[in-house]
Amino acid sequence: MNNLEKFNSIFAETFNVDSSQLNENFGIDTVANWDSVTQLSLVTAIEDEFNIMLDTDDILDFKTYSIAKEILKKYQIEL
């Protein structure tokens, strides 16, 4: 699996959706089960998979699929 596939599969598993549903609109305002529990689980899985530690601000901003991609760039993760 390349990085993007790993990234997508974490989203898919966390929110119990198919990877094909992940797009720019996928985020806290459109996904019903996106709450603090899923967000914590998402961030933890991303950190473990890519061996990074996100800053507080980045965790608080981690609220859509596209923003998450942007944030990972800051940590030198190429998707």
Added chain:
Amino acid sequence: MFLNIDLHKSDAIALVDDSGLSITFNELITKSNEFYKLIDKRTLIFILADNSIESFIAFYSCIQNKVVPLLLSSNTNEELLNNLYEKYVPEFIYKIPSNNWRPKNENIVATYLKENGFELIQTNNINPILFDELSFLLPTSGSTGSPKLVRHSYTNLDSSAKNVSELFKIDNTHTAIAFLPMYYTMGLSVIMSHLNSGAKVVLTNYSLTDRLFWNLMKEQKVTTFTGVPYSFELLDKLRFFRMPLPDLKIITQGGGKLKEDLFIKFAQYATDKLIQFIPTYGQTEGTARMAFLEPSMTQLKVGSIGKAIPNGYLGVINNSGEEILITEAEGEMIYKGKNVTLGYAECKEDLTKGDDNKDVLITGDIVKRDADGFYFIIGRKKRFLKIYGYRISLDEVEMLIKNQFHIECICSGNDEQLIIKIEDLSLANQVQAYISDKTNLFHQCISVQQLENLARNEVGKVILTN
């Protein structure tokens, strides 16, 4: 007056909420009187609450004026609301605009529109008979849809507010953040104990992963933070230990057992910052808190729930129900105090019942008491889990699955995961999705596994061996 509101500085701020509203102690009294004028008698009301000033005024007004509220989440689903409505037949419903549930039209006598879109609905239901000492009701489980309620007395509320205020040494210079919901015993305890001492309470519906929550913490100069184990996991993840929060003085924890590594981290953080970390123990049946650990002991007694709260008593009983008097002991924990609730209700007839518990609560928690008299929870007798601060009854989950799928199942688990064992694993995804929907539990906390060697007796009835 309830929570001594009339004894506090009348123009001091009592409550602040997310909408930017704030009210003084004096305004709380005025608004509470206005609310009661619409009801004007002792009767039963459902309050579909969020953490807003409007919701709290309604609750306060009810207690002060001897109206009996059932406090419910504003997110309570239609099915459960219908069930509760049929079982308890309230005369009034107070609800926030975001919940669309309403009683049947033919039941509605009048609707009063209040501030921020809140609605007070009066029905033609007959005013039920209520035990004189009954103050209010809370669900035993916020999630599995059980209509079983805990009956509280007026004494419960007064003594809980006073005792908790005493144990945290709350004064009018304190500001608490209340993000735990007020329809949850500990959330309500945070609000009551602070108002009782003239302190300010910041009500919020924001979650810890919301930037606005942290803005509120800073802007309102919050001194006191109370969370459940899951909140502390979020704090840890959010690099809380590196956040500049110069006003924070007291961190209190309840709602279940904190993992040991987190317990140690927070005890160390508090020691380093010269602030207080106070782990506590409680249950809805004890009007929230029953035990607490002195902040000075958190490094010495890691994982302990401490000793009884002021004016409370903790003990250990053996299998025959006799109290063990030797200090070092293991067994089921009991609690005695004025905050022990009256008992349960399962239908409106139960609201006439008196005090079943007589100040004594058999907690269902198995404890170890060490040589210094400190208590440690080591197990649980009752069949429920506490996941993310929610109480999940295993019996209720089994019943839900049996009713929906008509299959056998056995539930178990720990405070991180609910394990459901079924025979036909092809139903695993459906069962997981159904229970996740019903309980609001994160689907990754629900593990559906193979049920092996299901023993049945000769008439085909399942024999539970574990």
